[in-house]
Amino acid sequence: MSKKIYEALKWASSFLEKKNRDQNAGELLLRHFSGMSRTMLYANMRDELDPAILEQFEKAVHEHVEGMPIQYIIGSExxxxxxxxxxxxxxxxxxxxxxxxxxxxxxxxxxxxxxxxxxxxxxxxxxxxxxxxxxxxxxxxxxxxxxxxxxxxxxxxxxxxxxxxxxxxxxxxxxxxxxxxxxxxxxxxxxxxxxxxxxxxxxxxxxxxxxxxxxxxxxxxxxxxxxxxxxxxxxxxxxxxxxxxxxxxxxxxxxxxxxxxxxxxxxxxxxxxxxxxxxxx
CATH class of the missing domain: 3.40.50.150 (Vaccinia Virus protein VP39)
Structure with a gap:
């Protein structure tokens, strides 16, 4: 199932908050997998996410909820x-x-x-x-x-x-x-x-x-x-x-x-x- 950028971010924010994780992690992870800057991400909020990117993003959000630091997922700090x-x-x-x-x-x-x-x-x-x-x-x-x-x-x-x-x-x-x-x-x-x-x-x-x-x-x-x-x-x-x-x-x-x-x-x-x-x- 496809999602627009804003829908993916809204899901991540809600899921992370429910699991007592930083809601901003969703944005950081989506920027990483999409290769977009913050400005570009917000300028394209209603664009459909590539299914492969969406799959990577959702998997990474679950990994972070389970305890994996964002920096290790992204591979940098x-x-x-x-x-x-x-x-x-x-x-x-x-x-x-x-x-x-x-x-x-x-x-x-x-x-x-x-x-x-x-x-x-x-x-x-x-x-x-x-x-x-x-x-x-x-x-x-x-x-x-x-x-x-x-x-x-x-x-x-x-x-x-x-x-x-x-x-x-x-x-x-x-x-x-x-x-x-x-x-x-x-x-x-x-x-x-x-x-x-x-x-x-x-x-x-x-x-x-x-x-x-x-x-x-x-x-x-x-x-x-x-x-x-x-x-x-x-x-x-x-x-x-x-x-x-x-x-x-x-x-x-x-x-x-x-x-x-x-x-x-x-x-x-x-x-x-x-x-x-x-x-x-």
Whole structure:
């Protein structure tokens, strides 16, 4: 049975609302499968949808209702003004992480060719964005997952960012290679395990748990970093972490205890929540 564009959107909106999903998901999915911009979609509301597109669209709406994130269905997410490929091997980049990238860029001298490492790169969003925003940076990106690295490599290739990739657990590959860095940045897993109980299945059933959860209090990876950072950070390095809301003081204390002379600052995100911790050694 054929449908006009407005009929398909009306059905999706009603169905999504009934299932407690964002009603706007219908528009995003239909734009993806039809290849139309928002303006074009609304200008052609009374046009008949191609049956093949309608079938894809309705299937995708049902998949989203059952918990599949829209970004995985579409296969991409916007980050720092660019489109990054995403899949179930990587965490979907969040707007809060854009603020971490901005915070790093604001704290370094643009014309200086610094050595930067993005630890646990996932989709490569941080590493690629830093490189493209400040091309003189020498950026290395690591991840423990080969699948994640493959996704990051593809994003770097598609977006034209020259980055060195290395598979390994946190900073261990760099320690083995005796390499030192001017900037260490990471958005590590920081969600306490208990939070899984109330989180949406859109997240817990589809996004990789290794990129989400970090022990009973969510601080496991920051503690591990404190053991490894002194072995890879240069004497005047900058360290930047994304953190979970409410973790700022504890992560700042970990950094201050590890680097007693460092200037450590907790920075809130646009919503007023503590979201980043920076340490200037």
């Amino acid at each position: 916007e980050f720092y003004g660019r489109t990054f490929m995403v899949n179930e091997s990587v965490l979907i980049p969040r707007p809060e992480t854009e603020e971490l990238v901005l915070g790093i860029l604001q704290r370094i001298k643009r014309e200086t060719p610094l050595d930067v490492i993005d630890v646990g790169t996932g989709s490569g969003a941080i590493a690629v964005s830093l490189k493209l925003e400040n091309p003189v940076l020498q950026v290395t990106a690591t991840d423990i997952s080969a699948d994640s690295l493959n996704t990051a490599k593809e994003n770097a290739k598609q977006l034209g960012a020259e980055i060195e990739f290395c598979q390994g657990d946190l900073l261990k590959p760099m320690i083995e290679q005796k390499r030192k860095f001017d900037v260490v940045v990471s958005n590590p897993p920081y969600i306490p395990l208990i939070d899984k109980m109330w989180m949406s299945e859109v997240v817990t059933e589809h996004e990789p748990h290794r990129a989400l959860f970090a022990g009973e209090d969510g601080l496991d990876f920051y503690r591990r970093f404190m053991e490894e950072l002194p072995l890879v950070a240069k004497a005047q390095a900058l360290i930047g972490f994304e953190i979970g809301a409410g973790q700022g003081v504890r992560v700042a204390e970990l950094l201050q205890n590890t680097f007693p002379c460092a200037k450590v600052e907790i920075v809130n995100d646009i919503n007023g929540k503590d979201r980043m911790v920076f340490a200037a050694l």
